[in-house]
Amino acid sequence: xxxxxATAARRPRPRLxxxxxRAADLPALLALERRAFRGDRLSARQFRHHLxxxxxxxxxxxxxxxxxxxxxxxxxxxxxxxxxxSIVVAPAARGRGLGLRLLRAAEAAARQRGCxxxxxxxxxxxxxxxxxxxxxxxxxxxxxxxxYDDGGDGWRHARRLGPPARNRRPPRP
Ligand SMILES: CC(C)(COP(=O)(O)OP(=O)(O)OC[C@H]1O[C@@H](n2cnc3c(N)ncnc32)[C@H](O)[C@@H]1OP(=O)(O)O)[C@@H](O)C(=O)NCCC(=O)NCCS
Numbered sequence: 311x312x313x314x315x316a317t318a319a320r321r322p323r324p325r326l327x328x329x330x331x332r333a334a335d336l337p338a339l340l341a342l343e344r345r346a347f348r349g350d351r352l353s354a355r356q357f358r359h360h361l362x363x364x365x366x367x368x369x370x371x372x373x374x375x376x377x378x379x380x381x382x383x384x385x386x387x388x389x390x391x392x393x394x395x396s397i398v399v400a401p402a403a404r405g406r407g408l409g410l411r412l413l414r415a416a417e418a419a420a421r422q423r424g425c426x427x428x429x430x431x432x433x434x435x436x437x438x439x440x441x442x443x444x445x446x447x448x449x450x451x452x453x454x455x456x457x458y459d460d461g462g463d464g465w466r467h468a469r470r471l472g473p474p475a476r477n478r479r480p481p482r483p
Pocket of ligand 1: 399438
């Protein structure tokens with residue numbers, strides 16, 4: 311009997327490449343943020359600024375112009391604490407491990423910069439993100455009353471980072 315033709319549903323999806331964000335990605339990134347967050351979003355100007363910001367690590371997953379996910383980390387001089395400012399996965403790409411990959415890549419980037427801890431804030435009603443961070447080893451540092459534009463509470467989370475992995479190339483970007 312001939313082998314059944316591979317259907318789109320059965321064909322394994324290619325693993326999306328993580329790479330530095332670039333200008334061509336900005337329209338899609340703005341749309342991603344608009345769909346994901348009601349407020350507290352980055353403007354086009356802020357996105358553009360962070361493309362060339364030496365105090366930021368700004369990565370996306372997916373082809374040029376059509377990223378399916380992004381993560382943005384900020385570093386401060388003389389601080390060993392990095393901050394995950396934003397992490398988003400496109401609705402169609404969720405639930406397949408991309409959010410966790412972006413989070414781990416952000417941690418690796420922070421480690422490479424000499425940081426010992428990655429911190430982030432998350433809405434207290436964002437059950438999916440809270441589960442992601444709990445599963446990834448983050449601990450709750452503090453509840454942040456009325457932290458968001460609309461008055462919603464947040465939680466500050468942190469994870470201690472080990473030393474940078476030896477004999478490995480630094481993470482892209
Ligand atoms: C949060 C977000 C980035 C997760 O991305 P993702 O690619 O779907 O996540 P993953 O597939 O890597 O899942 C990692 C973990 O997240 C949790 N998770 C993911 N989807 C979930 C769901 N629908 N329900 C409950 N938990 C879920 C699980 O703990 C999961 O681990 P598991 O697969 O071992 O159960 C994504 O849902 C998103 O972009 N949400 C909107 C933006 C947002 O809230 N960002 C975080 C702001 S702090």
